[in-house]
Amino acid sequence: MNNYPIFPSLLAFDFAFLQRQVAEVAAAGAAGLHFDLMDGQFVPNLTFGPMVLAALRPHTALPFWAHLMTYNPEALIEPLAQAGTTRVYLHPESTPHIHRVLGQVRAAGMEVGVAINPGTPVDILEPVLELVDGVLVMSVNPGFGGQAFIPSSIGRVAQVQALAQRLGLTPSIECDGGVDCTTIGPLARAGMTGAVVGSALFRSGDPATALRDVVAAAQK
Ligand code: DX5
Numbered sequence: 206m207n208n209y210p211i212f213p214s215l216l217a218f219d220f221a222f223l224q225r226q227v228a229e230v231a232a233a234g235a236a237g238l239h240f241d242l243m244d245g246q247f248v249p250n251l252t253f254g255p256m257v258l259a260a261l262r263p264h265t266a267l268p269f270w271a272h273l274m275t276y277n278p279e280a281l282i283e284p285l286a287q288a289g290t291t292r293v294y295l296h297p298e299s300t301p302h303i304h305r306v307l308g309q310v311r312a313a314g315m316e317v318g319v320a321i322n323p324g325t326p327v328d329i330l331e332p333v334l335e336l337v338d339g340v341l342v343m344s345v346n347p348g349f350g351g352q353a354f355i356p357s358s359i360g361r362v363a364q365v366q367a368l369a370q371r372l373g374l375t376p377s378i379e380c381d382g383g384v385d386c387t388t389i390g391p392l393a394r395a396g397m398t399g400a401v402v403g404s405a406l407f408r409s410g411d412p413a414t415a416l417r418d419v420v421a422a423a424q425k
């Protein structure tokens with residue numbers, strides 16, 4: 206039942222009860238936690254930095270995946286490594302030196318991910334795909350939780366899957382934004398191997414049941 210990986214996004218959590226909600230999604234079978242770091246410049250919202258990951262690290266064994274929506278992502282790599290981050294997703298739209306920064310994440314001992322905005326051609330991945338463990342296909346324009354899913358994301362997942370196959374690579378492929386029981390099935394069939402889920406987990410007030418429901422919907 207719980208073998209389709211779901212990464213709850215902390216953006217949808219109640220920040221007054223972070224530790225409790227982390228424990229709830231962990232007990233419900235979350236594969237890891239998705240942390241959205243936003244700088245108010247690269248995206249029109251400001252969230253939190255590595256200290257929130259560091260604060261939660263002693264309280265759960267779940268992998269921590271950091272999604273960097275910041276300019277100058279270089280500055281956050283070492284603090285994220287120190288905070289016990291498992292994987293870092295970087296946007297090529299946020300730096301002219303994506304190849305170098307991906308290498309810096311690897312050198313810091315973390316898994317490497319690349320994230321692309323809905324308006325960025327999938328081809329941008331070709332020169333860096335061999336460097337990464339995972340691709341995050343943004344299925345909303347990043348900045349906020351609870352936005353409407355962009356339907357063309359399904360085709361973009363298929364494009365990433367085809368590119369990976371052509372290059373003989375097997376990165377994980379996740380979607381981020383508007384993933385729920387309705388959208389997860391078509392995405393999984395297009396080649397998505399795991400999903401970030403935010404507001405869909407908390408709409409009902411029962412995140413554990415909602416998490417099991419999206420896992421089941423992915424497998425239909
Ligand atoms: C959006 C963030 C997402 C967000 C997803 O910029 O990157 O991780 O939390 O939230 P939902 O699932 O509510 O679209």
Ligand code: ZN
Binds near residue numbers: 239240241272381
């Ligand atoms: Zn995210």
